[in-house]
Amino acid sequence: MSSGSKSASSVPLLVRVRNGDAFAEYRLDAEPQRTVLDILEMLRSCGEAVPAYRHSCHHGSCGTCGAIINGVEALMCLTTVASLASPRPRLPGGPAVEPERDGRGAFVVSLEPLAKMAVISGIAVSPGAALAGIPLDAAYLGSVPDDGRSPLPPEPPAARVESAVWRPAGRRPAGRVRFEACIECGLCVSACPVAVPFIGPAALAAINREREKRPERAAAMRALAAAPDGVGPCGRHLACSRVCPQAVYPGKHIQLLRTALAQADTAGR
Amino acid sequence: MCTPSIRQRHPHRVCVIGGGGSGAALAYDLSLRGFLVTLFEKGELTSGTTGRHHGQLHSGARYAVGDRDIARECMEETLVLRRIVPDAIEYNGGVFIATDDAEADYAPAFIAACNEAGIPAREVPIAEARSWEPAITPTARRTVWVPDGSFDAFRVPLSFFAAARRLGATIRPFTEVVSIDVTAGTARSVTVRRAGSDHDERVDCDYIVSATGAWAGIVGAMAGFDVPVTPAPGTMVAVRGRVTDMVLSRLAPPGDGDIIVPQRGLSIIGTTQRVVDNPDGILPDDDDVAFLLRRADELAPGFSARAVHAIWAAARPLAGASTGDGREISRDFMVLDHPGMATLIGGKATVLRAMAEKAADHVCGVFCVNEPCRTRDFILPTWRDWYTEAL
Ligand SMILES: Cc1cc2nc3c(=O)[nH]c(=O)nc-3n(C[C@H](O)[C@H](O)[C@H](O)COP(=O)(O)OP(=O)(O)OC[C@H]3O[C@@H](n4cnc5c(N)ncnc54)[C@H](O)[C@@H]3O)c2cc1C
Ligand code: SF4
Ligand code: FES
Numbered sequence: 001m002s003s004g005s006k007s008a009s010s011v012p013l014l015v016r017v018r019n020g021d022a023f024a025e026y027r028l029d030a031e032p033q034r035t036v037l038d039i040l041e042m043l044r045s046c047g048e049a050v051p052a053y054r055h056s057c058h059h060g061s062c063g064t065c066g067a068i069i070n071g072v073e074a075l076m077c078l079t080t081v082a083s084l085a086s087p088r089p090r091l092p093g094g095p096a097v098e099p100e101r102d103g104r105g106a107f108v109v110s111l112e113p114l115a116k117m118a119v120i121s122g123i124a125v126s127p128g129a130a131l132a133g134i135p136l137d138a139a140y141l142g143s144v145p146d147d148g149r150s151p152l153p154p155e156p157p158a159a160r161v162e163s164a165v166w167r168p169a170g171r172r173p174a175g176r177v178r179f180e181a182c183i184e185c186g187l188c189v190s191a192c193p194v195a196v197p198f199i200g201p202a203a204l205a206a207i208n209r210e211r212e213k214r215p216e217r218a219a220a221m222r223a224l225a226a227a228p229d230g231v232g233p234c235g236r237h238l239a240c241s242r243v244c245p246q247a248v249y250p251g252k253h254i255q256l257l258r259t260a261l262a263q264a265d266t267a268g269r
Numbered sequence: 270m271c272t273p274s275i276r277q278r279h280p281h282r283v284c285v286i287g288g289g290g291s292g293a294a295l296a297y298d299l300s301l302r303g304f305l306v307t308l309f310e311k312g313e314l315t316s317g318t319t320g321r322h323h324g325q326l327h328s329g330a331r332y333a334v335g336d337r338d339i340a341r342e343c344m345e346e347t348l349v350l351r352r353i354v355p356d357a358i359e360y361n362g363g364v365f366i367a368t369d370d371a372e373a374d375y376a377p378a379f380i381a382a383c384n385e386a387g388i389p390a391r392e393v394p395i396a397e398a399r400s401w402e403p404a405i406t407p408t409a410r411r412t413v414w415v416p417d418g419s420f421d422a423f424r425v426p427l428s429f430f431a432a433a434r435r436l437g438a439t440i441r442p443f444t445e446v447v448s449i450d451v452t453a454g455t456a457r458s459v460t461v462r463r464a465g466s467d468h469d470e471r472v473d474c475d476y477i478v479s480a481t482g483a484w485a486g487i488v489g490a491m492a493g494f495d496v497p498v499t500p501a502p503g504t505m506v507a508v509r510g511r512v513t514d515m516v517l518s519r520l521a522p523p524g525d526g527d528i529i530v531p532q533r534g535l536s537i538i539g540t541t542q543r544v545v546d547n548p549d550g551i552l553p554d555d556d557d558v559a560f561l562l563r564r565a566d567e568l569a570p571g572f573s574a575r576a577v578h579a580i581w582a583a584a585r586p587l588a589g590a591s592t593g594d595g596r597e598i599s600r601d602f603m604v605l606d607h608p609g610m611a612t613l614i615g616g617k618a619t620v621l622r623a624m625a626e627k628a629a630d631h632v633c634g635v636f637c638v639n640e641p642c643r644t645r646d647f648i649l650p651t652w653r654d655w656y657t658e659a660l
Contacts, residue, residue, distance in 0.1 A: 019465070033580070038552055045550020052443050052464035054313040056320025058581035059507045061533060062423035064313055064320075078579060120443055121465030124313065128656040136653050140356045140424075144514055150400040152362055152515070156389040158344075159328075159416035161351045176514045177359050179421060179533040184653075246534070 011081050012106040015039060018113060019051040019122050026050075027106060032082035036109065037065055040076070051122025053111075060245060063185030067123050068112040070100070073187040073243040076111070084109055092191045093242040114190035116200075130189035133203025135224075138210045144176035152176055181246045182206065188240035188250050198233040199224070201240035201250035208253035211260065222264055225257040273647040275436060279303045281636050284459050284474040286446045286488055288312075289319035290618045291602075292480035293429035294625030294644070300436035302629055302640035307472060308438060309461055311445035315426050317548075318482050319618055321583035323505055323539040324532045325516055326350065326358055326418035327619040330365065330390055331523055332600065333382035339601055340386035346620045347416065350425065353622075353649050357424040359532065363417030363516035364398050365390075366409045368567050372520045373410040379520060380413060390415045402513040404569040417516040419532045422618060427652035429621070434658070435650060449477060449492040454608030476635060477610040478628055482586035483548035485614050494607040498614060500548040500584040501595040503540035504557035506565075508575035512536040517568045526564030535578055538565035544595045545584065553582040588615035604631045 010029040017024045017040070026043055034042075037055055044050045054064040058077045065076040071090040085107050087096035100108045117125035152175060188201040199207075204225065211221035225231050234254050241251040281304050285292050288310025296308045310316070329343030351358055367373040376392060383390035390413050398412035399405050405412065430440050443464035450457040456477045460469050479496075481488045489496030511531045519527035525541045541557045558580055562573035587598040588605075602616030602624045613628040626642045633640055 033555070034552075035579075041550045042552065045547060052312070054316070056313060056315045056423045058321050058583075059505070059535070059537070059579035061421070061535070062315075062320055064423070077581070121463070124443060124464065126656075128658065131653070131656050134653060136651055136657070140651075141359065144511070149403060150397070152401060153393075153414060155362075155416065156391070158387060158389040159348070161348055176361055178511065178514065178531070179359060181534060183533075 011085050012104070013039070013081065014102050014106040014108050015043075016108065016110040017051045017053075017123060018111060023110070024049070024051050030081045032080060032085070034081050036067075036069060036076040036079045036084070036111070039081070052120060052124040053122055054124045061183055063183035066114050066185045066187045066190065068114060068190065070108070070110055073114065073191045075185060075187070075245050078245060092239040114186055116189055117186065127186045130186040130200060131184055131202060133199035134184065134206040135210060138206045139213055140180055141173060141177045142180055142213070143173035144178050146176065180209065182248045183246055185245065187243045187245060191239040191243040193237050193239060194233050194235060196233050197229045199227075199229045201254065204231060204234075204257060205248055205250040205253040208257045211257070222257070222261055226261055231257050231261070273301055273436065273643065275301065275303050276640070277303050279636065279638050281305065281476060281638075282307070282474040283632060284309065284456075284472065284477045286459065286477065286479045287317070287481035287484070288314040288430070288440070288442055289317045289480065289482055290315065290426045290621035291482065291613050291616070291624050293426040293433070294621040295478060295480055295613065295628050296433035296438045296440065297429045297436070298625040298629040298642060298644050299632060300433050300438040301643055302633065302638070304632065306433065306438040307474070308433070308440045309444045309446050309459070310442045312443065314430060314440070314442050315423050317484065318583045318586060319426055320423045321581060322422050322618050323528065323530050323537060324419045324422050325528060325530045325619070326360070326420045327617055328363070328388050328416040329386055330363070330383050330388050330415040330417065331518060333386045333388060334379055334522065336599070336601070337382065337386045340383070340388060342623055343617065343619055344386060344388045344416070346623050347418065349622060349645050350420065350619070351418075353645070353647065354425050354428050355648070356651060357421040357428060358418055359420070360418040361514040361516070361531070363415045363518060364402065364405060365413040365415060365518045365520040366405060366568055367411040367520040368406065368408065369410060375520055376411045376413060383415065388415065402515050402517070404512045404571070405517065406568060406570055411520065413520060417518070419516065419530050424652040425618075426621065427655045428649040431650045431652060431654035434655070446488065446491070449488070449610070451477070451492045451607075451609040456609035476632060478632065479610065479612045480628070482614065483584040485586065485612050489607070489612055492607065492610055494610070496605060496612050496614070497588070497590040499544050499587040499589060499591040499595050499598060500546070501542050501544050501587050501591070502551045502582045502584040503542050504553040504561065504580065504582045505537055505539035506558055506561045506580050507535040507537045507578040508572060509535060509578045510575055512569045512572055512575070519568060526561045529565055529568055529572070536572065536575070538562065538572065542585070542594055542596065544591050548584045551582045551584050553580045586614055602627070604628050606631065
């Protein structure tokens with residue numbers, strides 16, 4: 001089968017999707033701009049039995065479509081056929097090497113479920129355990145600087161929401177807002193090689209952001225970081241920062257937490 | 270706004286089919302009114318149309334000239350959502366921009382219609398609008414402020430799912446409904462299949478609501494009902510970086526490529542419209558991309574020079590059969606009453622709560638249950654609550 005009109009630039013693929021102990025395999029040609037997620041959707045709509053996978057937004061925002069694609073954690077909705085047919089690392093942070101091709105010249109695309117998460121079916125995982133360390137009430141909105149622009153106009157009464165009722169203390173910043181960069185995809189957790197109890201890079205990044213955003217919670221956040229499963233087990237492998245699709249750099253946040261702990265320690269002495 | 274509790278339990282078992290925004294809000298509303306709810310979604314939650322939409326929290330301004338009632342409802346619902354899911358909304362307001370004389374002439378009718386619908390749109394000097402967002406085209410002819418915003422297409426519904434589950438609803442993703450038994454006007458059961466399983470499971474129930482969006486025709490047919498629905502996909506293009514924090518729209522009757530929605534680190538131009546037969550496997554139309562980027566440049570020059578982050582498409586669940594491109598079909602939602610079952614279809618993600626209210630009212634009517642809707646009254650749990658229980 002092919003994706004839409006088969007053009008000269010179509011790329012031959014052998015797609016292998018983990019299904020329990022086995023792989024389900026599909027051969028197809030796809031256009032370079034198609035994503036791995038597009039391909040699974042195409043196969044499914046053509047009546048193929050495709051192992052279960054998660055997806056929602058198709059643009060790198062919901063964080064559901066993570067998988068280990070040819071050895072490296074990535075979002076299926078942002079990984080294009082073109083990139084799979086070009087040199088890529090086979091390990092987080094590894095050197096880019098020529099893509100694997102099978103005997104018939106097709107580029108091999110193997111999809112495995114994220115690690116450290118319970119598999120529901122196929123490559124669909126339940127990310128609960130990986131995200132459990134993110135404080136439930138950690139702020140998701142951040143402020144955007146005006147950057148030389150005028151502040152946003154005040155809301156007219158008919159568009160105003162009574163803040164005392166709906167704004168849990170300090171939760172929503174005033175002025176321009178945007179969502180945090182972290183999409184809670186868990187790629188960093190899957191890639192992290194630490195094998196002892198560890199709250200994980202996504203949670204530590206959230207804890208550090210929360211510490212920076214809400215001074216009143218700084219001590220509580222430092223306590224989470226200082227716990228035995230906090231920053232301690234991190235071995236500075238930096239796999240988290242390498243696979244993060246949103247440039248959150250969890251490794252940097254972990255370092256900032258260490259610094260904050262050291263400073264609090266000095267101040268307390 | 271404290272934690273909701275169920276006032277009175279009712280013994281009626283309601284199966285909701287479809288885990289998009291409509292199903293999410295309905296599972297919550299029915300649970301709050303005391304029904305026993307089980308929801309089935311064939312894939313991940315919101316993997317149909319809901320998760321993929323443009324992300325605009327519609328003040329209703331876009332619809333005001335065409336339909337004041339739809340516009341008024343959007344305005345009311347944006348205020349409700351900003352109260353009950355505050356963290357999953359980027360509320361920064363929006364600007365409608367006239368790019369030529371014809372669009373400038375449209376402004377008075379547009380503002381009057383908005384105001385009639387309760388939307389406090391107001392004309393602002395172009396210089397003022399450009400002081401908020403310098404990316405607005407310097408050739409703008411008129412600018413109008415509106416209370417638009419952006420929302421997280423995935424996390425708003427997930428908060429509703431979390432709220433429903435807290436009230437005892439059973440939410441079953443990766444579980445497809447494969448057949449429906451409605452006999453002599455009475456719903457008896459649905460038969461479902463879990464992803465990766467060969468076994469069918471029969472789930473008895475007393476009533477069924479299909480909230481399956483663009484799939485409603487297929488699901489209706491399982492029960493022998495004719496549900497006219499036209500899947501109408503549209504393409505969206507996200508570029509990296511935020512061109513603006515406010516939503517930018519073209520000051521003209523609704524058309525293609527006339528809205529830029531900022532969201533997180535992206536700016537998203539949309540959308541287009543065509544009609545298809547099969548709502549599965551919708552891919553973006555490659556021809557749409559250049560068109561959309563060109564249209565975006567007319568609102569915010571330089572948009573197309575940014576790196577493209579993603580291109581995708583989603584299918585509108587237009588309620589009705591189309592003879593053309595689907596534009597003649599209303600954007601309103603409706604509850605279609607079949608014996609033993611109902612279909613909740615149409616609408617917008619912005620009005621998911623209102624859609625659920627109407628469908629839950631309908632279910633109350635069927636069982637002569639007198640429970641008012643209370644979903645306006647409580648702040649929903651965070652979407653992170655959804656992940657706290659393993660599936
Ligand atoms: C291009 C585009 C842009 C849009 N932009 C906006 C916007 O900016 N703002 C806005 O408010 N609205 C927007 N909308 C509208 C909005 O996305 C939809 O109205 C809304 O998401 C529909 O939700 P739903 O729950 O009714 O349908 P869906 O989200 O499609 O949910 C139906 C669900 O049913 C499931 N299903 C189907 N068959 C079965 C079965 N047999 N068993 C179990 N489950 C099944 C499907 O998998 C699906 O998840 C946009 C729509 C489109 C197409
Ligand atoms: S830090 Fe990056 S990789 Fe980790 S969950 Fe957040 S977005 Fe995903
Ligand atoms: S589908 Fe949402 S991040 Fe890929």
